[in-house]
């Protein structure tokens with residue numbers, strides 16, 4: 001069992017060494033305070049809890065952080081694990097320390113372990129985003145390092161969980177912040193629990209070869225030292241075996257066994273000046289054979305995490321290759337402690353303020369070389385503040401677009417939560433549901449079964465597409481009638497604005513075609529969609545405008561072609577058909593308005609069929625009329641009804657023929673004469689020139705049935721230069 005005294009004096013010695021001016025009295029007060037608060041708690045190994053904060057504070061001091069950070073480390077578990085409050089800590093140790101402790105507490109409460117790889121990126125992003133002060137991250141890393149060092153006391157489940165988290169979050173963060181030493185230690189411990197088989201194999205191998213390795217390293221080391229001393233370069237040289245995890249990774253990425261793996265030795269030469277670095281490099285290359293392609297100059301081009309050194313690989317005695325890293329003492333500090341080393345130089349000049357965060361930001365922005373992996377990319381994103389990370393009361397992280405509100409949060413949890421939302425709490429205080437959320441907020445949604453559902457304003461308040469979509473879905477489902485009315489009136493207004501006839505929607509042929517284009521089964525659904533905002537009227541009309549205009553154009557220019565638009569009923573044509581109601585019987589319907597389709601102008605004797613129009617009764621077509629072609633279509637089928645002629649053959653029916661002719665003088669007169677001779681009551685005769693020396697005559701007249709019509713048609717076709725005829729009119 002570890003003792004308070006041992007840890008305390010060790011920490012004290014480190015602080016005195018690393019931070020000579022520190023106020024030891026204040027630090028002792030924090031130790032007393034923490035010891036008192038944690039007095040009833042024990043570590044897993046049975047030692048008093050205070051050992052842990054002492055050890056964390058020592059690591060923080062070793063990193064070179066300032067006194068506030070050390071106080072923060074000593075108190076880091078007080079708010080989370082004891083009855084101490086933010087206010088207590090603030091009163092005793094000041095605002096900065098209280099904020100550091102609070103920051104660490106927030107990170108502690110967040111659950112950074114996730115089995116979903118997809119969450120990992122969010123976790124790391126949030127970790128940084130939440131730690132407004134970089135010292136919070138560093139204290140948290142120190143906390144984790146001590147917990148890793150004492151991992152043997154945890155249950156196997158907890159070991160795996162924590163080690164995963166360490167590999168996913170803490171080791172990459174330490175790397176990013178340039179803290180190689182800590183990164184290596186975290187990785188080695190994690191490997192030991194996550195992959196004990198490989199870890200043991202490597203350790204055993206290294207132990208077996210220990211003497212041999214050490215002899216080799218001593219030889220090389222003295223070779224270098226002797227040469228540099230001879231030429232008068234002041235240097236420190238030492239050799240080491242690369243850390244276990246990096247050997248493990250090399251084995252895996254290069255597919256090699258331990259025996260095949262050469263690149264396990266690394267030597268460091270630390271000198272006073274940059275010119276010395278390059279001089280040393282020359283001597284190394286003179287002493288040993290260089291392995292081509294392995295030289296890297298990270299002095300002129302530092303790594304993204306500020307790392308600087310010269311790297312080269314050479315082959316020593318016995319043909320064993322090894323790496324040599326050459327750097328100055330400053331560079332060495334940065335390599336070992338990363339951002340924390342930077343801290344050291346800033347002591348007393350407002351360390352820990354916004355500017356330091358700026359420094360991290362710039363550091364991350366400057367990532368451009370191959371080292372800048374996706375992880376850095378993800379850090380960058382969050383530094384630019386387009387996301388916000390908040391917690392559920394149970395500590396689950398929810399990532400939302402920046403500027404999100406409790407509404408977005410509620411819908412991110414579940415649409416049911418959003419739809420029954422009546423209010424929200426942020427960090428345990430009731431807030432408006434349009435409050436902007438901040439990183440690390442704990443958000444609770446207040447719901448009620450009696451809630452009336454979202455309001456339309458929410459659509460403009462929320463920031464996430466997810467919330468917007470779900471709110472629209474609600475309106476779509478719950479308010480269909482209202483939506484249809486809203487939607488129809490905006491659609492109609494938009495049609496009017498575009499000078500398009502509304503009647504088009506009920507056209508038996510074009511109507512369905514337009515619906516297909518809009519991707520709806522019926523007009524009601526489309527109105528509803530416009531009503532709830534799934535589709536705008538402008539977009540809907542825009543999608544069909546060309547089709548309608550094309551159809552209208554066809555109608556205007558090619559009179560010979562059947563134009564479905566003309567089937568639209570208009571009040572006049574209903575009036576004109578004096579016999580409309582009596583001439584035709586509609587099966588199944590007792591009495592209704594009847595009109596004859598102009599497109600095919602049926603007369604008694606023709607096979608006919610009726611189409612139920614909206615508002616104008618039944619329109620009667622000939623069965624062979626092209627406009628009846630899609631009467632089997634499921635959407636339209638119900639509106640086609642069987643009709644038959646009544647026995648009223650004495651009454652004349654108005655019909656119309658179009659005659660195609662070769663243009664010549666007197667032809668119109670010939671037609672008029674033929675009609676008169678046949679004693680036909682002609683109501684209209686018009687002619688129109690067409691391209692290519694052709695013309696079209698339209699004859700409107702009355703007949704009693706199809707037999708009489710055919711007789712007259714034959715007479716007309718006998719007139720020279722009349723080429724063809726067709727019934728109906730466009």
Ligand code: MN
Pocket residue numbers: 052076077143
């Ligand atoms: Mn802790």
